[in-house]
Amino acid sequence: MQLFLRDSGTLVLDACEHTSIAELKAAYAARRAYGNGAEQALILVHNRRQLQDGDTLAEAAVHDGATVSVCSRLRGAGGDGGSTGAESRSCYLEMYAERKPDKVNPLEQLLARSTRCRLSGERLSPPCVADELGSLFNKEALVHALLNKTLPAALAHISSLKAVVNLKLEPAHRAGSSSSSNGGKAGVSSSSDAADFQCQ
Numbered sequence: 001m002q003l004f005l006r007d008s009g010t011l012v013l014d015a016c017e018h019t020s021i022a023e024l025k026a027a028y029a030a031r032r033a034y035g036n037g038a039e040q041a042l043i044l045v046h047n048r049r050q051l052q053d054g055d056t057l058a059e060a061a062v063h064d065g066a067t068v069s070v071c072s073r074l075r076g077a078g079g080d081g082g083s084t085g086a087e088s089r090s091c092y093l094e095m096y097a098e099r100k101p102d103k104v105n106p107l108e109q110l111l112a113r114s115t116r117c118r119l120s121g122e123r124l125s126p127p128c129v130a131d132e133l134g135s136l137f138n139k140e141a142l143v144h145a146l147l148n149k150t151l152p153a154a155l156a157h158i159s160s161l162k163a164v165v166n167l168k169l170e171p172a173h174r175a176g177s178s179s180s181s182n183g184g185k186a187g188v189s190s191s192s193d194a195a196d197f198q199c200q
Helices: 021-032 089-097 106-115 139-148
Strands: 002-006 010-014 042-046 067-072 128-131 136-138 164-167 169-171 197-199
Touching: 002 021, 010 021, 021 042, 128 139, 136 139
Parallel strands: 002 067
Antiparallel strands: 002 010, 042 067, 128 136, 128 164, 169 197
């Protein structure tokens, strides 16, 4: 019997009634030079019905001169980027439109804790105070926040000035602070990150 296998073109194959669908797939793959095991990715369809590998042509009611459509299985389940959960293009774009916070360098964060007021973010200037957790504050900024009751929740443990300790700070001695090495500019450092004070 002669069968017409149709994909993008038409291929004519000779078979008998006792040929299985799996054998027909293997013959088709060999004629198309797909390579070993390629038939496992093929699906044969006749009269809008998928043919099972274990059936023979007679059992599948495929007769001489029949046209059989050849399809390949859709591959997936991995490597496709996953689902986005977006129902429409606008939702998908909104997911990526939100600005993500920049990563903070932990060393810069540590330096800021020792040179800047935790409350205002300004450089430390006397008078300064410290809380029981070691955070440093400009006293003026802390008093202002306490009077206006605008302390953030992270600083709720500071209920009054009794919860902080006054610091006695001296100007830090920096390398190259002499007038001869700095061209007459005593105590001026080129680094804005250097601590201005040290504890007494």
